[in-house]
Amino acid sequence: MEAAKPENEAGRLATLHDLEVLDTDPEQEFDDIVKLASHVCGVPMSLVSLVDTDRQWFKAKIGLEMDETSREVSFCAHAILGKDLMVVPDVQEDRRFADNPLAVGDPGVRFYAGAPLVTSDGFALGTLCVIDSEPRRLNLDQLQALRALSRQVTAQLELRRYAKALNRTVARLQDIERRRDDFANLLAGDLRAPLHEFGAYLESVSTDREPDPVLAEALVRTTRRHLDPMRQLVAHLLAMADPENEGYEALHLREVDLTRITERAVQAVRPIAATKEIWILHGQGPSLPIYADPVRLEQVFMHLLFATVKYTPPGGRVRVTTEAASGPAVRLDDLDQPDTERPSLFTHLYYSAVAQIDDGPDRGLAVAKRILDVHHATLALSDRPGQGTSLRVVFPPVPAVLETLAAPAR
16 A cells, blocks of 8 residues: 655655755765664664655665665655654554565565654654564564664754755855955955046036036946946845845754753663663753754764764763853763773764864764854863763853854954
8 A cells, every 4th residue: 555645745855855865875874773773673674764756765774685665665655654653563464565565575574663754844754664574573672762763863864964054154154255355355446446436527517517528438438347346346245235144044043951952862862872781871960051053952962972872882881961160061971891892982083073084984973073163162082091981062151152153254
């Protein structure tokens, strides 16, 4: 049975295409998520499936050879109609899928569970799904982990779209700066002479004398010669007055509580940490007001925590605290455990987020760093054998941020 189309299909497809992720190369961050989903749920197949106009395309996959299928036979096309997990314990007992070609033929789907990838705007772009060729049921921990992993996929997709918007903002600000220089050059250079001649001619007319034909002819020649620079000047002035050029259209900034955002990120990642028996130690911190985009900042913290869990050996300990010693800050400590493998978080954070090497091991961390930069946050990273890796993210207090945003671009 072919799935119905979501009521918001037009907006959903527009958002999906705006991500510019369809038909891109495999990426380690998404591959790691499907591997973890497959392991946690004890199934051989897992996919990050994006539902396009007439197909479903797999951004990441494990246990499956094909790269896409038609939307007509897609299980995920049914799953995106809801906001929570769609679980089919036995496909043969579900009339929607009993005669589905993916069930009766290759790869022989018998069990399916898909968590919709729902954006902050409410669009379900696809699913993170797990598949088996045998009927099965997932326990509560597995279901919670699948939900949490799907949120990681969505956060990764949205953060990258957000980073592209920031790049466009930077390019626009640079263009404004160039326009300002051109504007100054026009006023100080070529336009000074014609403006002087305009003034002289108008002065002669205002004295009720017969206009000087020689002066009038010179004015006509000057006007023709400088018509294009004048048009350029008007265009520059209009561009500089355009409210869309403010440079922060990609942000939705407001005063928020850093501690509350951190708490939400911790709760989102805890089910994933539990699958590796990693304890996230987090106590109640003080209220710390900052000026930030709460949705994007929570996604950044989710990815930082997910990376920490991913690069920490099973049975490890992660401590998350908020403090106000030198400004509102989040501190993340990946603690070394006696007689166990050391976490590899430091290497990934350093090369991807701090040094920002183009071919760093985790592109998602580089995107997270870019967004923290826009929030005027500073990062301090340290690593000590026996103590572990420590990452401290410090934000400016609210008044300092407001002053920065109000200052003219340089």
